[in-house]
Amino acid sequence: MAQFSTSDIAAYAVVLLGTIVYFTRGVYWGVAKEKTFASSYPGTKRNKPAKTRNIVEKLEESNKDCVVFYGSQTGTAEDYASRLAKEGKSRFGLETMVADLADYDYDNLDALPKGKVVMFVLATYGEGEPTDNAVDFYEFIAGEDVSFSNSSDPPLGNLNFVAFGLGNTTYEHYNAMVRNINKALEKLGAQRIGMVGEGDDAAGTMEEDFLAWKDPMWTALANKMGLTEREAVYEPVFVITAAEGLTKDAPEVYLGEPNTMHLEGVEKGPFNAHNPYVAPITESRELFTVEGRNCLHMEIDISESNLSYQTGDHIAIWPTNPGKEVDRFLNVTGLLSKRDSVISIEPSDPTGKVPFPTPTTYDAIVRYYMEICAPVSRQFVATLAPFAPNEQAKAEMTKLGSNKESFQEQISDKCLNIAQTLEEIGGQDKWTAIPFSALIEGLNRMQPRYYSISSSSRVQKSKISITAVVESTHIPGRTDALKGVTTNYLLALKQMQHDDRSSDSNGLSYHLTGPRNRHIGVRVPIHIRHSNFKLPTDPSKPIIMVGPGTGVAPFRGFVQERVAQMKAGENVGKTLLFFGCRKQTEDFLYLSEWEEHKKVLADKFSLITAFSREGPAKVYVQHRLQDYAKEVNELLQEKAYFYVCGDAANMAREVNTVLVKIISEQRGIPESEAEEFVKSMRTSNQYQEDVWS
Template structure:
């Protein structure tokens, strides 16, 4: 069989990769530090240089001898960086600066003083990409520093970053192909440019649920390395708040108190004002979008729920492109809020009393609007439903209500296996854990400052938009399966999906006593000062690289089981609208899978409508894993049946799109594509694998997985 253009390209790529591999330079030297470190104990600073500040100038004008830099997408890297910075400063009495990577220009790392330690906490986003906040830093590393690589070791003192003393903790997910790509890349490029790795490179794996344990192991190794190589003196760690709660005076104007409003624009502004309709809307300022329509997608016979929700953007300048993500800002459910109150004995008087939060250093940044109340923070700002870590339990143990509880907390926090058996496996959150340890005795000694600093703040939840910006210009659809799980001791619910379920149930006036839909938890749907009433929810749009080909005539293969069909629905609707507009569109081959054709077949009635419009240009192939008790059928099984047609689409320069579970489905689907190429083109596995890898590099194989 003759090789086509794609085949030749693949073979050339393999040759180049092989050549690169066998001619790469030797491993780099880690080096040691020569300069001593200051032991002054100043307050930890979370520095905001949003004006494009120069980190070198900041360090020269201050007395900080350590910098913790984080690049975070969902807040996890920020949370770990903050914990590390506080403990590092407390343990070694080294003045530490905490920095969001997007707040500073880092293109002059070669000028960082030699007596400064730099710690990078770098999350990997998507398929090996830098987070949005770290994109500029990534470009600098890949475009400028990568060009300085030497073919041999050379003189370390002459390398660009020989002044830099650093360590890296990468945050990633092993279910993705490019696991911890960003952390690895940062470590490699810095080292290649002469930077000294003064503590071991570490990485955490969210895919295996071991992020906390991975971090703790790395942190201990890091501290030991620093003590041994730099002769740092370790001190007993004590809790030192970096913020102070200041009660407001009796005559304080309550209208100026934030009761859960997302930011200052929603406090006293008229909702028709420009600030509330023109944005810009992003992760710091959401739009309160009305949910104009919602419905259940699963059948009434199902014991699971899936919500279709439509967000009206017409009264704002907020827009999206087909394939983008909608970020939903959730609040905490009533039941978890009350449980938190119980755990810390927060009375109504304590909850409603306004207070301000003052940083103990003038440049510390408070990440939520103030003045506020404890009630507002617990419901709208603190991630009280999330998992608890051994480190958190160790830190809070000093505030235990009695000696027995303190001993139990210390035992669990120091024993990985016991902690896993009693806490992690049962998915207990902070309130659950503390009440279990103390036999329901409230932890009244815990300062609220500690909770503000130690509990991660609620982050937006991201959903693939299931509509088309061409056919629904001012409406964004999302498709969400309601998350709920029962452990041995409790029901665990997804915060955002159950919020959507509450909206759907109330919007459609389904009374719990008359309906099969009975939410496990409830929410305050009116929101602070009733600003969320009439089913409004705070949202923003996150741009995505998951996009249709520029040329509408390009064939596309879509693989989206379960809610992975959400963006595929948007793609199909886009092509339908283009077709109606007289545009020549390419063929669509959609593989969709669910459990049962009569239970959870999403948008079942719609696909026939699209077929009526597109005719032979659209083909949908279904797989039902529980339709036949004797045989489970998945999308990859059906793909193998269509191997000839898939190869035909690929030969016609078609694009591949996969959306859904990253842990198994995405890998199985990729392996199936490789099998099909081997079968249809008579390639060996190495060439077929490299062909798919080449497709990904050229954006012809795109994944939107979680």
């Protein structure tokens, strides 16, 4: 046996201690500096979801009078919830907090004191479904056997609540979430204050619907709760301080990374809406043959990620803001010279959350974390008026914030973002007086964009195809085109892959190599969102697909899958695809592929086309659907599944109308009866939509 001296043992102890500190990053020894970032990011060490899941305890310990719960899928409902909480505090002195529905239990809502008020801001997702973070709450409160902590009668007679919903009239179950929750709460004895508000995304009136609802709601709430309105004074939600001693190159400073793992250069799953996988783009190509318009086909490799998808699912692309708009924003707010300064951000209220990782830099926040290119809201313009650089700008901002028509004409119709608005109103003057906290509060955090996957998981398990038109729209009253943030980012990645910088992604520039240049090769951050837009489990069932333009994306995957089923000897039903574009010589997507699929599927596959700009009259997919009325009706009688993908406001609605007409005429029944038949198809999942506004 080896003999060790005292000095040997001491030396080994030092080595062992050093090894432990290194591999634990000092978490047990106070060596590692705590990182501060929002609760939506894995590995959080502060701002975690509430320590207690008891909302009554939380309100009492934080001395709050009002909780604003949100059910949000894309961040808009969360933004409205934050705005309500802030307005309640500034106008009425109401002590408010914002809460994610997923962070709390609900069986003690009956124990809330009568002096408290609960607000619900609830988005409806898909066909009348709750958002992901509101599923448990919805199933609990709308369930048949709701059980609370007390035995009150009625169970929620103590609860005062307010409700606003975010919906889309294109869908049959418009604002179903807020309507169903309101109905369930009232059934349980809860007392609603004011009207139920409903915003319509399809009409583009969501913001105005919200503003029109909230003022009478505040009046009703003030009367009910005995609140006295005061002159609104801006109180920052966040405390922003210079991170002394830190430069942007310091390893603990976030430069656009979404979480700790990415900051430390460790790409580790599970990959999801809080933790993207930075995936290689293995192939990218242009699908259009006309100059001035772009449509991208991309193949994204997920073989090293443990991610999986099913045909019909969605891929989320995590974009970055273009350099041109980043510079514009930093310049107009007077932050251009401070772009690389490191700042720490803390909530001024313990119940608050910082929406992105910190410490970070102004440049990283504006480039990666904030939606600076989104249309600006009228309410936000009004809040910035006191910080105008001169009296003329202050008067104009006040007018725009209070006058719906002026705002529509000068800002909304031109689709101006916040920096463009400040440039327009302030002229050559910089808006240096705006507290940075106000900008964080008034702008949503950057959200991933979802695209229908245009490949079959059966055909290519480890690769995802996407099909996306690059958005570049000329707006009257603007000298530059309105650019889609994500599609132009993808275009820049495609140009990088082909070493083609001639068009410079429509005049924009992006940080394509990611924070700290860690995106080696051509890569894009992604995650997968599972969808209910699915082929029938029985491949012998006929399917009818309507997908003009890039609405054909999921149907490319559907047809690929049917070809694979046919090759495997399975019985495949009739497959009817209605596809529309402008001209067959310019934007006919995947023409050669459809021809190859026809060789395999033979008479089981029919492609019916509509070219809107080739004849004297415009022909759209709904017109071609009517042309094939007899076959469509026969297939529906054979229990065919009917799918629509594309524009919700016009195409999808008109397709629904035409289908009702076809059923009515072909079966000799009243249109009202045909409408009920189509509704029953939707209910049984025989009619499915994957649409967008």
